[in-house]
Amino acid sequence: MTSEADTRANYIDPALKAAYWQSCNIIREHYFTDGRKMAAGVRGRRCFVDYLLHKDNRYLAVVEAKKESEHPTKGLQQAIDYAKKLRVRFVYSSNGKQTYEFDLETGKGDYIEFYPTPAELEKRYAGEITDLSQELRNIPFHLEGAMQPRYYQELAVHAATDAIGQGKSRILLTLATGTGKTFIAFQIVHKVFQARWNLDKPGSRRPRILFLADRNILADQAINTFNPYEKDLIKINGKEVRKRNGLVPTNAHIFFAIYQAIAERENIDGYYKAYPSDFFDLVLIDECHRGAANEAGSWRAILDHFSNAVHLGLTATPKRTDNVDTYEYFGQPAYEYSLKDGINDGFLTPYRVKRVRTNLDELVLTSDDLVIEGESAQDIYKVEDYDKKIIVDQRTELVARTLLDHINPLDKTIVFCENQNHALTMRDMINKHKKVQDPHYCVRVTSDEGKVGRELLEKFQDNDKDIPTIITSSQMLTTGVDARNVRNVVLDRTVGSMVEFKQIVGRGTRVFDGKDYFTIIDFRGATNKFYDKDWDGEPEAPEPVTDNLGELGEPGNTGEPEPPAFESEESSPLTDPSVEPPKPRLRVRLGKNRELKVIDVETRYIDEKGRPLTVQEFIERLITQLPGLFKSVDELRQIWSDPDEREALLNKLMQAGFDKEQLAALRHMFEAEDCDLFDLLAFLAFEQPMATRKSRADQVRANAAFFDQYQQEKAQQFLHFVLKRYEQTGVTELARERLPALIELSGLGTTKDASMAFGGKPVHLLTAFKQLQQQLYC
Incomplete structure (x- = not known):
């Protein structure tokens, strides 16, 4: 009986050779994803194509091989899905005897007798690329050691350089948090740098490039990525300007700045005005959703000044509101790569959700409760009112004890609190009940912490250090924290914005050895946003943070005095004596007779779209998978009785999205901890009564x-x-x-x-x- 390998060797290879395809233009058995992360270090199936045809650094076609005995288009749909991921227009599916061609652009297909030649196929793409685009594509990536770009990084770079080659002046790249946007930006810069592209006279000089960020930590991370061009880069800030007796630096090709450092301030002209409007050829705007498209913002004034330059925006997910519309400014993204794609491809870490409910989620005050400060203004306080309308430290203590019970002691954890004071109380309560003695086990990191907070954050980000283990914060850590080993994201705050919620989820998605998943522990019901129609697995960026001091609010980072600023999560003090000061928040100590307890902890696992499954959905999903694994109780018994066949069945269940931990959780749901997993499967599939192991x-x-x-x-x-x-x-x-x-x-x-x-x-x-x-x- 012939196999797919026979089809490739006996039919497809000779047919491609007859169409003048050479080995250098064919990638065989091309694997381009890592496979979704599963439990115990296991990976899901990797995406691969039998043949990937390419020429001049462009993927041109996918060829799917089938056995001679199978229908020639049996694997067509999967090949189309993979072609879409690879941005390939043409798909061929063949059993050797017949070959089917499908054009993704027209959506039509038909059988063909001969494969097109490389020149013929390339001509079909001819209208999409210019000479400059091709020149930029042909410049190799700058790679060190064994590093290779991921497929989506390569496609994003080519999409951006193609747009530059086509003369587009506003370009947007949208990629999920943790997918390497700065690496992509560096490769784009490297290509235009090597091509000596510029807006005056291409080839005459190297371009001048401005990398614009809104936080020092983001700018500094980018500078580290651009280290191969260390001699060609400089950072624009007050310190650098003072070194030059008030003159802005111009003796470089790649300039880094946070917009707060170069924008106009009260009685101070912005440094950006010291540069001619045509000084820069390319402006890269990191986290461009934060205000680059806001006509009233400092971002916009800087970009308008350099309006002749090509503006390339980088973001997690574009923001679309009345005053900041990223699409209106940049146009549709040249390339998009979502959180959902990153998780399914295995480049990002999947998550699970633990929804925690306590008996204080609704609170009615009684005469036994002591009002320490303020006045009660309502009969019932709900979970979203805590630390906004009412402060109850005993509830924060209950949350702290509970989260410690649900994490491993040395798992890196970020706790998002309602505001800075709440973050302080949470830190103190965690330290009260922790089992690790180190004084820096749990720390608060907010803008108030300044230099000390930034140093603690750097230690938290160091994957070789266990301490600090837990960070409490409010809004400051929703972006800019590249900590790959975060195992828990704890939500004890209401999250009103889907934008912010998606970015918070992104804090845990970075891949790290031994990290099969991360856990979102939710005390406020914020994870209900997973069921919102706006949740599609693609993270959006958070609301702009009006912290003019930069990351963690340290004035010294920009090199010049800063105007007063307040973290957006807090109200700024009112200095106008005619304005009545705000009333103090209600602070209460609950009566001694109250029993404070957790009433429910529900674990939910996600599906391939990033949506947590309810218990009922999880069970139904499993039941629909079982008939494809065994047809009867006797067949299941036969499989389960053999350790090798049983392990193979468990692996099939894992590939279907049900790992051993999830199956153990399922036994807990059915109060079947004393039973064998065999009995649970037989019960779900065939309603067989369960027996205990004893x-x-x-x-x-x-x-x-x-x-x-x-x-x-x-x-x-x-x-x-x-x-x-x-x-x-x-x-x-x-x-x-x-x-x-x-x-x-x-x-x-x-x-x-x-x-x-x-x-x-x-x-x-x-x-x-x-x-x-x-x-x-x-």
């Missing part, structure tokens, strides 16, 4: 004939030991790889000693191990 083990123990076939007492003792371990721990004890450990734990000696007890050959030991399992599930 009853199964006792049934085997009562079968004297089974044990009597083993003459040596040591052999019988070992089998009884395995039964006991199974009864206590579960089916994991019956895996083939557990056998050496079970031998050692039983006191039987070495594997050789155990083999002697079962007749002298290892195969006899393994046979007995399998027969024991057959007895368990008969």
Whole structure:
């Protein structure tokens, strides 16, 4: 019987050669994703195409090979999906005897006799690329060591340079948090730098480029990425201007600045005005959603001054409101890559949600409760009122104790609080109940912390350091925190903006070795936004932060005195004596007779669209998968009785999105912790009654004939030991790889000693191990 490999070797390869496709223009078995992260370091299926045809640094076509005995278009739909990801227009599907061509642009397909030649296929794309675009494409990426760009990074760079080559002056790239936007920006700069592209006379000089950010931490991270061009870059700030006796630096090609440092301020002209309006050829705007398109903002004044330059905006997800419309300014994105895509491709970490409810989610004050400050203005306080309308430190303490119970002690964790004072109280309550002695185990990082806060944040971001472990904040850490090993994102604040919510989720998505997922622990119901119609798995950026001091509010970072500023989460003090000061917030100490407790913790796992599944949805999803894995109870029993077949079934369940941890959670939902997973699957698929592990083990123990076939007492003792371990721990004890450990734990000696007890050959030991399992599930 012929295989796909035979089709490739006997039909497709000769046909491509006849169409003048050379090996240098063909990538065979091209894997371009890492596979979705699963539990225990397992990965889902990687996306790959049998053939990827390319020429002049452009992907031109995908070829899908099928067995000669199969229909030629059997794999067409999957090939189309992959072609869309790779931005390929043409897909070919062939069983060798017939070849089908599909054009994604027209949406039509038909059978063809011969493959088009490289020149013919390239001509079909001819209208989409200019000479300059092609020149920029042909410049290799600047890569160090074994580094290779991910497919979407390569496509994003080409999309941007193609747009530059086509003469577009406003370009937008939209990529999820953690996908390497700064790396992409560097490669774009590298290409135009090497091509000596500029707006005056291409080829005559290298371009002058301004990288504009809104926080020092973002600008500094970008500078580190641009390190290969260290001699060609400089940062514009007050310190640099003072070094030049008040003159702005001009002796570089790549300039970095935060807009606060170069914008106009009261009685101070902006540094940007010291540059001729045509000084820069390219302006890169990082996190451009924050106000680049806002006509009233400082961003806009700077961009208007340099309006002749090409403006390239980088953002997580464009913001669209009445006063800031990123699309109106930049146009539609030249390239988009969403959080959903990043997770499914395996380049970002998936998440799970723990929704925590307490008996204080609705609070009615009684005469036993003590009002410490302020006056009560309503009968019922709901979860969204805490730390806005009413402050109850005992509730914050309950949250702190609960989150400590639901995280590993040294897992990096960010706690988002309602405001800076709430973040202080949360920090203090966590430190009150923590088990780790280090004084910096939990710290607050907000704009009030200044230099100390920034230093603690840098240590938190260091993946080689365990301390600080927990950071409490409010809005300051929604962006700009590149901490790859964040395992928990805790929400004890109401999140009104979908924009901000998506960015907060992005804090945990960066990939790190051993990090299979991160957990969103929600105390306020903020994760209900996952069910909002606006949630599509693509993170949007947060509301603009009106913190003129830059990251963590440190004046010294910009090199010049700063005007007073207040973190956007807090109200600024009122200095006008004619304005009545705000009333103090209601602060209450609850009565001693109140019982403060958590009433429910619900764990929800996400589907492929990033939407958490309810318990009912999770079960229904599993039930729909089971018929494809086994057709009857007897078939399931046969599979489950063999450790190798059972492991294969568990792997299939994992690939379908149900790992061992999720299945354990499912047993908890059905109060079946004492049962075997076999019984739960049989119950869900066929409504079979569930048996406990103890009853199964006792049934085997009562079968004297089974044990009597083993003459040596040591052999019988070992089998009884395995039964006991199974009864206590579960089916994991019956895996083939557990056998050496079970031998050692039983006191039987070495594997050789155990083999002697079962007749002298290892195969006899393994046979007995399998027969024991057959007895368990008969």
